[in-house]
Each structure stands twice: as C-alpha cells, then as structure tokens.
Amino acid sequence: MIVIGCALALLFAVPIVAASGLGHARATAGAQQRLAGPIAVAPVAQSAAEPGRGSQSAPAPPASPRREVARAVVAAAEGAAAGTTELAVAVLDRETGELALGARGAEPYYTASLSKVVVAVDILDRRRLEGLAVADPDIALLRRSLGPSDDGAMNTLWSRFDGVGAVGRVSSRLGLSGTAAPRDPSQWGEVSVPAADTVKIWQHILDEMPPADRDLLVSAMDAAPPQAADGFNQAYGLLAPAVDGPGAPGAVAKQGWMCCFSGKYYMHSTGAVGPDRRFVVALLTRVPRAPGWEVSRQELTRIATAATQAMA
Incomplete structure (x- = not known):
C-alpha cells in the first residue's frame, strides 16, 4: 500500500498514481566539491589628493562572503538526524558557488x-524552446500541483505533457547524473532523484530560466x-x-511525502x-513508519532548523 500525499490515501486503479517520494536507492559514496574558487577582491586604488582639496579616504572594499558555509550546513543537518533516519542532503551556496554533499x-x-x-520545469522549457502549446488552464494546473501539491492536477499534467x-x-x-523515470510509467511519485540533482534543478530555476x-x-x-x-500538513522542514x-x-x-516501501515513510523538503535565496537545500529522508507522520515531520523540521542555523 502506498500513501500518496496524505498518509491515509490508497492507490486505486487510476491512470496516474500520486505519491510523494522515495526510492529503493543505490548507496554511493558521499562527496563534497566546490563549483567555484575563491572570489578575488580587486584592490581599491588610492589617488593623491587634488591640489586645493582635502584628502579623502578611499571607500572600503566590500566584505568577501564567508566561505565553507555549505559544508557546515551539511554537517549540521546530518548531525541532527536520528540514527534510524536515512538522510540525503545537498547544499549549494549561490553566492560563493560552493556545493557540499552529505554521505x-x-x-x-x-x-x-x-x-x-x-514536470513543471519541462513544460515551461519546452514552451520556450520548442513552442509547446500551454494554455492558461494548464498554467493553473501547474500552480495547483506546486503550491497545494494537488495530486489530481499532477495526474493531468503527467498525462497531457508526457511526464x-x-x-x-x-x-x-x-x-x-542520477535522475531516472519510474519503472511503471504511471507512477510519477516513483521518479528517482538524488539530492545533488535536486539542487541542480533548483539552480536551473533560479539562475537559468527566464525571469517570467x-x-x-x-x-x-x-x-x-x-x-x-x-x-x-506540509508546514515542516x-x-x-x-x-x-x-x-x-x-x-x-x-515538499514530498509518501508511504510505504519497505515499511518506511519518505519525507522530503527542498528549496x-x-x-x-542564497542557499539551495535538498533534504531527502527515509524514516521508519512505526512512529507515525507527526514524528517524521518533527524530525525533518529539526534537521532543517539545524541546517539553517549553520548558515548564520
């Protein structure tokens, strides 16, 4: 039985099954990398005072952004997770270019x-690049699938736009590098994605898509x-x-939530x-089902809070 969106929803024989996500994951070694080297701060030239004028001090150069923050955020998130929680975390500092991955x-x-x-990114990119016809009702469905996380809206988009x-x-x-379509093409909740790819998707939205x-x-x-x-209740993480x-x-x-492969809940919070919006954060979890949804929500909130505090 898979819980889709709400913990009590059951899968029925519909063309598309809503879910909220997890995966039979292949374990890979964690990694940390940097996307950009140190930012060079150009020295401020000081010119001699002009005759007849008082000397003026040159303006102070802008402070360089604090570095190594993404690494600290990952460490804080992993340190807040329970031993039974399988946490995947990735953090991108958009100001310095630093990317850090957890284990x-x-x-x-x-x-x-x-x-x-x-699916929403694909629809808008194809509209721009290929002239895909996207009507106002389709945009309304897109908004409903992203905000209220309406599974019915996603079902329609998945079928209509080759999800x-x-x-x-x-x-x-x-x-x-690690994102894959579901084995059953009707199960959009079973798309597989690593935290590292989730961060790239958000980076594409924030830095590469046209402003509109x-x-x-x-x-x-x-x-x-x-x-x-x-x-x-999606006010967690x-x-x-x-x-x-x-x-x-x-x-x-x-947010994402789904039950119950291997007797576990899958709860995610990414953004x-x-x-x-300096930091892009992906928090993906698999947690034991027995304690219940509220315990799972509270833990992911603790993880997200610890991660955020490390940004200061």
Missing part, C-alpha cells in the same frame, strides 16, 4: 511530489498553504515556522533559503 547526497531517492517540479518523458528531457538539458518562468514557479511554491490539497516564519531566514520550498 548519501548522490544516492537516488523516490521523489514523491518533487517530481511535480521536474514520463519529461524526466529524460530535463536530465539531458541540465546534465543530471522563474517567477511563475517560485510564486506557485511560495504560495504553498500549510495544509496540502489532500489534507496533509524548510516550510516550518522556525525556518520560514516571522523572524526566520525565510524559504521557498517544495531556497535566506536573503536573496
């Missing part, structure tokens, strides 16, 4: 509802209500008040955190 950062997990982002083919197209365009397309996706996810369309509430750094995120 499971390259391991594919079932996406659950994170596949909704993949199973979207996985390969997006992987090719973005150079994803980027703003469409970001605004749709930023409007996510605390209660999803299926009634599930990066969308918990400790991260996205008053006085907190703020985040825009897409961009902080001023100017």
Whole structure:
C-alpha cells in the first residue's frame, strides 16, 4: 500500500498514481566539491589628493562572503538526524558557488511530489524552446500541483505533457547524473532523484530560466498553504515556522511525502533559503513508519532548523 500525499490515501486503479517520494536507492559514496574558487577582491586604488582639496579616504572594499558555509550546513543537518533516519542532503551556496554533499547526497531517492517540479520545469522549457502549446488552464494546473501539491492536477499534467518523458528531457538539458523515470510509467511519485540533482534543478530555476518562468514557479511554491490539497500538513522542514516564519531566514520550498516501501515513510523538503535565496537545500529522508507522520515531520523540521542555523 502506498500513501500518496496524505498518509491515509490508497492507490486505486487510476491512470496516474500520486505519491510523494522515495526510492529503493543505490548507496554511493558521499562527496563534497566546490563549483567555484575563491572570489578575488580587486584592490581599491588610492589617488593623491587634488591640489586645493582635502584628502579623502578611499571607500572600503566590500566584505568577501564567508566561505565553507555549505559544508557546515551539511554537517549540521546530518548531525541532527536520528540514527534510524536515512538522510540525503545537498547544499549549494549561490553566492560563493560552493556545493557540499552529505554521505548519501548522490544516492537516488523516490521523489514523491518533487517530481511535480521536474514536470513543471519541462513544460515551461519546452514552451520556450520548442513552442509547446500551454494554455492558461494548464498554467493553473501547474500552480495547483506546486503550491497545494494537488495530486489530481499532477495526474493531468503527467498525462497531457508526457511526464514520463519529461524526466529524460530535463536530465539531458541540465546534465543530471542520477535522475531516472519510474519503472511503471504511471507512477510519477516513483521518479528517482538524488539530492545533488535536486539542487541542480533548483539552480536551473533560479539562475537559468527566464525571469517570467522563474517567477511563475517560485510564486506557485511560495504560495504553498500549510495544509496540502489532500489534507496533509506540509508546514515542516524548510516550510516550518522556525525556518520560514516571522523572524526566520525565510524559504521557498517544495515538499514530498509518501508511504510505504519497505515499511518506511519518505519525507522530503527542498528549496531556497535566506536573503536573496542564497542557499539551495535538498533534504531527502527515509524514516521508519512505526512512529507515525507527526514524528517524521518533527524530525525533518529539526534537521532543517539545524541546517539553517549553520548558515548564520
């Protein structure tokens, strides 16, 4: 039995099954890498005072951004996870270019509802690059699939826009290394994606898509209500008040939840955190089912909170 979106939803004989994601993952070694070297700060020239004028001190150069933060965020997230939790984490510092992966950062997990982002990116990219016809009702479905995480809207988009083919197209365009389509083409929640690829997808949205397309996706996810369309409480992880509430750094995120391969829950929280959305964070988890959904939500919130505190 697979729980899709809400913990009590059952799979029925429908063309597409909604889910929220996880995976029979292949373990791979963790890795850490940097995308960019140190930022060079040009010296500020000091010119001699002009005759008849008082000397003026040169303006101070802008402070260099603190480095090694992404690595610290990964360490904090992994340190907050319970021993029974299989956590995959990847963090990109968009200001310095530093990318850090946890021990499971390259391991594919079932996406659950994170596949909704993949399909939305594919639809907008094809509209721009290939002239794909996308009507206003399709955009409304896209918004509903991303904000309230409406599984019915995703079912329609998956069928109408070749969702199973979207996985390969997006992987090719973005150079994803571990993302794969589901074995059963009707099960969009069983798309596989590692945390490292999830970060690349978010980077594509924030830094490579045209502003209008980027703003469409970001605004749709930023409007996510605390209660999803299926009634599930999605105000956890990066969308918990400790991260996205008053006085907190703020985040825009897409959540995922699914049950029950191998007797486990799969809960994910991925998005961009902080001023100017400096940090892209992917938190993918597999957790024991027995404690229940609320315990799983609370733990992922602790993980996200620890990660966010390490950004300061």
